[in-house]
Amino acid sequence: MNQSNKRAYNFNAGPSALPLEVLEKAQQELVNFQESGMSIMEMSHRSATFEKVHNEAIFRLRKLFAIPNDYEILFLQGGASLQFTMIPMNFLKNGKTASYIMTGVWSEKAYKEAKLFGEPVQIASTKENQYRNIPTFDEIDVDTDDAYVHVTSNNTIYGTQWTEFPNTGEVPLIADMSSDIMSKPVDISKFDMIYAGAQKNLGPSGVTVVIARKDFLAKANSEIPTILKYSTHAESNSLYNTPPTFGIYMLGEVLKWIEEKGGLTAIAQQNEEKAKLIYDVIDNSNGFYTGHASKESRSLMNITFRVADEELEQQFLSEAKEAGFIGLNGHRSVGGCRASAYNSVPLETCKALSDFMIAFKTKHQ
Known part of the structure; x- marks a missing residue:
């Protein structure tokens, strides 16, 4: 126990540690946010007060992570696990394959969901080595006709992480960055989509961040349920339905903390x-x-x-x-x-x- 503030030495894999300064600020603002007489959890997501919080979080994320203007930033729900389904539902069209690089349990789960919508293939895997390492680039053979290539940037269970990512050429590259997003600078332009549950590096559980190239989103299937279309959320600034307002507020505060650091x-x-x-x-x-x-x-x-x-x-x-x-x-x-x-x-x-x-x-x- 850290005796200076009586906080546990928190090594939880997720939900995980949050900055003490952010928790203390949230505690101060919890009951009466910005003299509104309400908690941020009580106010309308259509209110001007929350809209400012929402848009500031998007602005800070774009600035800190150097996200180009031709990318959408979405705040969704359902965790990375829902993205395992939404991605093939939106982008794995009839007659196309999608390539998955297998580096652990979360890659396996994403691949399993893709099989419900098409014919994904495993183009590289380190399962035989108990997922002790990341595949080398010469092990990865991308089909130029693939709908996309999917990678998991950091593998929480096995303790492995990509230091560099494969060049997939004209084939869209999608990365699940749930457990290392914003832990270091990344060249966003190498990816057509990045997604991440917030509960490891960005805030509390409940918010999923999706960063996607606008022209990639434009290629998505249209004959799918409204709530599961990325375009639905992009067109409504992630406010199509009630968002996780407290989680977005906390995400914004964590981004401020990263700025201050x-x-x-x-x-x-x-x-x-x-x-x-x-x-x-x-x-x-x-x-x-x-x-x-x-x-x-x-x-x-x-x-x-x-x-x-x-x-x-x-x-x-x-x-x-x-x-x-x-x-x-x-x-x-x-x-x-x-x-x-x-x-x-x-x-x-x-x-x-x-x-x-x-x-x-x-x-x-």
């Missing part, structure tokens, strides 16, 4: 420092700790590792919990340990875990 270049540098603190302990432990991901594919967001033996691993997790570390259990499908060091996880929290890991090894080796 120096933007994405500064955030990226700190994320590298945070991850290094923990990876260095793993690498210098002489096998007491072992990482799941191959070094060249390691994620800066989700650090996955095992302890020397299963009994010690359970003791490690138990003692860590007693010491105030939350969320260190690995995903149930792979076990082990996982430290999720998203943007809002302070450097001091990662340093505390690094120190705890060193002390635990010294005591038990």
Whole structure:
């Protein structure tokens, strides 16, 4: 437990840590937002007050992430999981295939949904290696007639992350960036669509951000339900139906916080420092700790590792919990340990875990 503010050392994989400054501001404004006599959760999404909050969040996202003007920014609901369905429903037309690059469970789920609408293909996969690494570019063969290529930029369960993305040429590239969006600068122009659930780096659960090239959206199928068309939301500034108003407000406040921290270049540098603190302990432990991901594919967001033996691993997790570390259990499908060091996880929290890991090894080796 961080005694300075009695906050847990929060390594939850999602919903995950939020900036303390943002939480405190939301607490101050919760009951009476901008002297309106109402909470932001109580006011109409058609009101001028909320419209300003909504549009400022879009403006800050475009500015911070350097999103070109020929891209739409949408705030949707249903999480990234709904996007697994909406994408093929909108873009996988009859007679077309879509290529999926398999790097973990979320790639598998996206691929499974696409099979309901057409004939997706797996053009690369590291499943045989327990998803320990990202495919190399020479393993990826894109069909120039594909409707799109889909990648998952960061794999929370296995702790792997793309450092560079494949050049798909004229074939649209779509990325699920739910767990590393805005953790570093990205060249948006390489993608036709990026989507992300907010609950790891952007805010609380409930908001899904979609960033899509306008001319790509114009190619979508039209014979699908209204609420599931991207054009419906683009034409109404994401206000076709009642949006997750509190989530959008919080997203805007997190974006302000990123601005105050120096933007994405500064955030990226700190994320590298945070991850290094923990990876260095793993690498210098002489096998007491072992990482799941191959070094060249390691994620800066989700650090996955095992302890020397299963009994010690359970003791490690138990003692860590007693010491105030939350969320260190690995995903149930792979076990082990996982430290999720998203943007809002302070450097001091990662340093505390690094120190705890060193002390635990010294005591038990």
